[in-house]
Amino acid sequence: MRDLLKFMNTFVDGYGFAGVASAVEVPKIEVATRDFTAAGMAGPIEVRMARLANALMAKLTFEGFDPHLYETLDITEGSLIPFTCKGSTEDGDGTTHAHNVAMRGFTKVLDEGEWKDGESVPLKLDMSLRYYRRERDGVELFEIDQENMIFRVKGKDLLAEHRANIGR
Template identity: 30%
Template sequence: MALPKKLKLMNLFNEGNSYLGETGEVTLPKLGRKFEKWRGGGMNGAVDVDFGLDDAITEMSWKLGGIDPLVIRQFGVTSVSGIGLRFAGSYQRDDTGETSAVEVVVRGRHQEIDFGNAKSGDDTEMTIKTIWSYYKLTIDGNVEVEIDIPNLVEKVNGEDLLKAHRKNIGL
């Protein structure tokens, strides 16, 4: 029997600024694809045709204790890749003690900053929703997934899934 690797420690960086001790929670981006059913003439059933990335995957939300002027100053950034966030997590198996480094890097902009409830004497926490245009997942130094939407790059396990398409359209 083996035990899974579980998140033991984490940190979040905003433009290189560490939120160690301030980050309450990070909801990492989902990976998803957009499929549409196709049933052509002579087909006895439908197949799902892959139309690329799902439109709903580009969200990363995260929470900070208190209030942070840096995040507020970033509200309204106009570039789709104007803000860089980096999640660094240390996962560990409790049966072997083996650890893994997991890093998620995104570039995007904040869609929403929720200041939560303000009540004297109660915990305060702000929630930020960042919409990304660039995403990279690295596990133990290996880049597993890299997506750069504006530059038409999508790599999984080192394979560039859009290389032929870029060539076909003259890029």
């Protein structure tokens, strides 16, 4: 057994929601490709286009009506909310690992779902992200900043030369 998630906490604008946040769906990273074929090839191949195929999205679920969470949420233009999810995993040998996901974006969908007497009412947020950073034990795995044309994988900036080539 490796890296089983044992505990997690979610922070919205720096405020912790332990016991309130119940689930986080981190962004899917899908690299844009296009089909390429040329003379002498038996068929097309996919070629990476050095960018993402889709906007980065995250989904967060909170339980109950936490007033601080509602005060933090803002759906006005230009309002970007920082979210941080921290997890602790444990290997089969007992070694623990710190996981950190930092995101910044805006609320695209705010869904309070179905209210039922005597039951928890989950608040589900769909976030459109402008920034995403994923770390394990303090080591950067991914950093993606779409607006600033930054796409780093394990510390290597895949777009640095492209930025330089176009004067950015």
